[in-house]
Amino acid sequence: MVKPQKSKDQILKEVVELTLRLTSQGKKITRFEIGEPNFPASHRVIRGLTETLRKEKVVGYGPAAGLPELRKALAAELSAEHNTRIEPDQILITPGGRFATFAAITSFVSSSERVLIPQPAWPAYEECVDFIKGRVIHFNTRLDDGWEMDLGRLETQLRKGVRLIVLNCPNNPTGKVMSKKKFVEIVDLAQQYESMILSDEVYDKYVHAKSPSILESEGENFVYVNSFSKQFSLTGWRIAYLVTTKEKALRIRRVIQTLITCVPEFIQRAALVAIKSGRTEAQRNINSIMKKVELTCRELSRIDVSFYKPEGTFYVFPKANKPNFDSARFAKLLLEQYHVSISPGEAFGNYPAFFRLAVSLPAGQITGAIRAIGKATDAWS
Numbered sequence: 001m002v003k004p005q006k007s008k009d010q011i012l013k014e015v016v017e018l019t020l021r022l023t024s025q026g027k028k029i030t031r032f033e034i035g036e037p038n039f040p041a042s043h044r045v046i047r048g049l050t051e052t053l054r055k056e057k058v059v060g061y062g063p064a065a066g067l068p069e070l071r072k073a074l075a076a077e078l079s080a081e082h083n084t085r086i087e088p089d090q091i092l093i094t095p096g097g098r099f100a101t102f103a104a105i106t107s108f109v110s111s112s113e114r115v116l117i118p119q120p121a122w123p124a125y126e127e128c129v130d131f132i133k134g135r136v137i138h139f140n141t142r143l144d145d146g147w148e149m150d151l152g153r154l155e156t157q158l159r160k161g162v163r164l165i166v167l168n169c170p171n172n173p174t175g176k177v178m179s180k181k182k183f184v185e186i187v188d189l190a191q192q193y194e195s196m197i198l199s200d201e202v203y204d205k206y207v208h209a210k211s212p213s214i215l216e217s218e219g220e221n222f223v224y225v226n227s228f229s230k231q232f233s234l235t236g237w238r239i240a241y242l243v244t245t246k247e248k249a250l251r252i253r254r255v256i257q258t259l260i261t262c263v264p265e266f267i268q269r270a271a272l273v274a275i276k277s278g279r280t281e282a283q284r285n286i287n288s289i290m291k292k293v294e295l296t297c298r299e300l301s302r303i304d305v306s307f308y309k310p311e312g313t314f315y316v317f318p319k320a321n322k323p324n325f326d327s328a329r330f331a332k333l334l335l336e337q338y339h340v341s342i343s344p345g346e347a348f349g350n351y352p353a354f355f356r357l358a359v360s361l362p363a364g365q366i367t368g369a370i371r372a373i374g375k376a377t378d379a380w381s
């Protein structure tokens, strides 16, 4: 019998499960596999949540699109940040960026329609497309090309008909931030071939210089996704937002209404506090995480791997300079023998020689763990 292929999410889950098993046995694991910031939620934000519960006593159903005050505040903030005009009616509040991604895909892609996903990629895009029985077009990019998308190849695919293109800039797992010029060229091509763009910008605060945004492009055939998860270290709170045209927002709103009614009001009130008075504190924490990326790169340059120096995110995606490297097997060995947890490259596409490090860790742990990775790759055969 042919073994069913593991989903990419499953590859990541297995690493986390083994990590937790070893931790429960008392092993001290350096966890490079967790894609979450490690700073605590701000006291102000927590107060925003508890105050709502204390004052309101009863928290009832709310509008499916989200709390009007939160959408208004986001519209003002995004308009100023991107020098454009975003109306609150263009914004929907969702329980996480993953849900926003799914809601957008299920609203606009029919079964067997083609969705182009540049690789390597966050595995959830493919899971969403598989779920609705769409057709994933894996669009490979390479470390040797600086993870650039080739426009000629892209146009060849678009000519065949692509319903939706996923863009994720800054990128998980490579840390690549596209140039504005390249971003605009891709958006223009998509428009020319009437492909929609899903622009996932959840790491847009993890940058040294502003990253390009779909909100600064002409055209209406897009959905922008952002999330409070990485911006404010609120991953478990499940709150995010998307921006699109008013008409498209009405269509996506049906998904929220049908599946969850609304995001809980106290979470939305806390998110409102976050954007009104939590930005400075959060950005300080983000900047400190980004220094860890620099430390990680310095340490990686001392071991036998090749890598792209990220311009954004808190990920680095090195490649072991070994023939026949199998990063899933390597991840297991590294965990069991060296107590270091990483995400195998296969979770992000056909990249078995690569692995992803999420470096939201105390600096003290990073140096030793990368040396361990160096030893383990040297011993690899």
Ligand SMILES: Cc1ncc(COP(=O)(O)O)c(C=O)c1O
Residues within 6 Å of the ligand: 035, 095, 096, 097, 098, 099, 122, 168, 172, 200, 202, 226, 227, 228, 229, 230, 235, 239, 240
């Ligand atoms: C590229 C990317 N987009 C979106 C998300 C979604 O985050 P959340 O569902 O917590 O908002 C993640 C989470 O890891 C991600 O890496």
